[in-house]
Amino acid sequence: EIVMTQSPATLSVSPGERATLSCRASQPLNSHLAWYQQKPGRAPRLLFYGASTRATGIPARFSASGSGTEFTLTIGSLQSEDFAVYYCQQYHAWPWTFGQGTKVENK
Amino acid sequence: QLQLQESGPGLVKPSETLSLTCSVSGGSISSSSEYWGWVRQPPGKGLEWIGSLYFGGSPYYNPSLRSRVTISVDSSKNQFSLKLTSLTAADTAVYYCARPQPDNSGYYGAFDIWGRGTLVTVSS
Numbered sequence: 035e036i037v038m039t040q041s042p043a044t045l046s047v048s049p050g051e052r053a054t055l056s057c058r059a060s061q062p063l064n065s066h067l068a069w070y071q072q073k074p075g076r077a078p079r080l081l082f083y084g085a086s087t088r089a090t091g092i093p094a095r096f097s098a099s100g101s102g103t104e105f106t107l108t109i110g111s112l113q114s115e116d117f118a119v120y121y122c123q124q125y126h127a128w129p130w131t132f133g134q135g136t137k138v139e140n141k
Numbered sequence: 142q143l144q145l146q147e148s149g150p151g152l153v154k155p156s157e158t159l160s161l162t163c164s165v166s167g168g169s170i171s172s173s174s175e176y177w178g179w180v181r182q183p184p185g186k187g188l189e190w191i192g193s194l195y196f197g198g199s200p201y202y203n204p205s206l207r208s209r210v211t212i213s214v215d216s217s218k219n220q221f222s223l224k225l226t227s228l229t230a231a232d233t234a235v236y237y238c239a240r241p242q243p244d245n246s247g248y249y250g251a252f253d254i255w256g257r258g259t260l261v262t263v264s265s
Binding site for chain 1: 188193201246249
């Protein structure tokens with residue numbers, strides 16, 4: 035099983051600041067990685083797939099990069115609606131696995 | 142626009158079997174994707190992939206649940222289902238059905254459409 039490790043667990047950021055989230059895989063994924071945003075009481079929302087392809091309707095302040103085992107999600111200028119938990123997920127091999135999440139909170 | 146809706150009991154007793162259904166609307170289940178899946182989330186915790194149905198072959202299951210889980214499809218009703226047996230309190234979670242989409246290389250796995258989720262509590 036591919037283990038996904040996200041860091042940090044919690045990121046305290048002020049609105050307007052840049053946020054950088056990391057996701058590391060225990061094995062190379064090629065680019066078979068997705069990022070999600072989840073707000074309380076809501077289903078996850080797909081942000082990126084293929085490591086860096088923005089999903090439909092995702093604002094340009096969100097960007098993602100990486101390949102192999104190291105991946106990054108960046109929020110260029112944090113808006114109030116961006117405070118949430120972010121998950122990475124690999125779909126390179128069965129079983130598909132998620133990281134434990136990074137909570138982005140208001141500093 | 143494709144939409145998913147989970148349905149099933151909100152409370153199940155320990156040792157019993159959970160049966161959930163995901164109804165697909167706004168499109169045909171057989172032509173909207175080659176895969177469909179279930180994901181769960183215990184209260185206050187992260188996401189766990191349960192399994193995925195593949196139209197071209199056998200379903201894939203999380204090894205941690207394989208002995209207890211069955212995912213099946215009823216194309217005539219535009220639905221797919223989850224059965225989880227021998228429930229314990231550890232199975233208490235919000236259960237989501239979701240559609241994995243293909244990426245640019247044709248790999249399926251990124252869930253682009255989700256149901257709203259249904260909370261299942263295992264308690265006597």
